[in-house]
Amino acid sequence: MRGVFDMQLEQLRERFGDVQTRQLPSGTTLVTVPGVRLPEGWSKSLTTIRFIVPPGYPFAQLDCFWADPDLLLAHGGSPQNSASTPVPETVEPALWFSWHLTGPWNPNRDTLSTWMNVVIDRMRQVQ
Numbered sequence: 029m030r031g032v033f034d035m036q037l038e039q040l041r042e043r044f045g046d047v048q049t050r051q052l053p054s055g056t057t058l059v060t061v062p063g064v065r066l067p068e069g070w071s072k073s074l075t076t077i078r079f080i081v082p083p084g085y086p087f088a089q090l091d092c093f094w095a096d097p098d099l100l101l102a103h104g105g106s107p108q109n110s111a112s113t114p115v116p117e118t119v120e121p122a123l124w125f126s127w128h129l130t131g132p133w134n135p136n137r138d139t140l141s142t143w144m145n146v147v148i149d150r151m152r153q154v155q
Contacts, residue, residue, distance in 0.1 A: 032085075032086050033057070033081065033085060033086070033140075036086075036139045036140040036141065037049065037059075037140060039139065039140070039141050040059075040061070040140045040141055040144065043141060043144070044061050044062075044063070044064070044144070045062075045063065046062055046063075047059065047060065047061050047062075048060040048062075052080075052116070052117040052118070053117055054083075054117060055083040056080045056081060056082055056083060056116075056117070057080070057081040057085075058078060058079075058080055058081075058115060058117075058118070059078065059079050059080075059081055059140065060076060060077075060078050061076065061077045061078070061144065062076045063076070064076065064077045064147075064148070064151070066151055067151070067152055067154060068102070068154075069101065069102050069154030070099065070100070070101060070102060070151070070154060071098070071099060071100040071101065071102055071104070072096065072098075072099060075095045075096045075099050075151075076095065076096055077093055077094070077095055077144070077147055078093065078094040078095075078115055078120075078122060079092070079093040079094070079143065079147070080092075080115075080116065081140070086135035086138070086139070087135050089129065089133030089138070090133070090140075090143045091128055091129075092124065092125060092126055092127060092128070093124075093125050093127060093147050093150075094113075094115050094122035094123060094124050094125070095110075095122065095123045095125065095151075096122070096123060097112060097121040097122050097123050098123075099123050101154065101155075102154075107123070107125070107155065108155050109125060109126045109127060110123050110124060110125050110126070111123070111124050111126075112124075125147075125150060127146070127147070127150050129146060
């Protein structure tokens with residue numbers, strides 16, 4: 029399914045610019061989306077988002093994401109459902125968000141871009 033992934037990656041790049049990927053030892057792919065705009069209420073106006081694409085993608089669903097390790101709420105508190113945890117299989121410090129789909133993943137409908145919509149919707153919930 030590499031062709032599907034590559035096509036969706038290009039769509040993500042059209043939307044977000046300099047999206048990078050890195051193959052990890054387990055066969056997963058780390059996707060890095062720099063310069064994601066944040067609404068007021070966060071300690072920064074931009075962050076880098078990272079998420080892992082499992083080997084079975086697009087049939088295997090995406091889950092969780094990471095932001096910059098120094099990202100806080102504007103008042104200095106930690107975001108809900110987050111923890112300071114490195115990105116798996118790397119030594120990169122990051123802020124892990126335990127965030128999941130509220131409905132089933134559908135490989136015929138859901139894409140890397142729809143996952144980024146889920147991430148952006150979470151970041152709009154400044155909590």
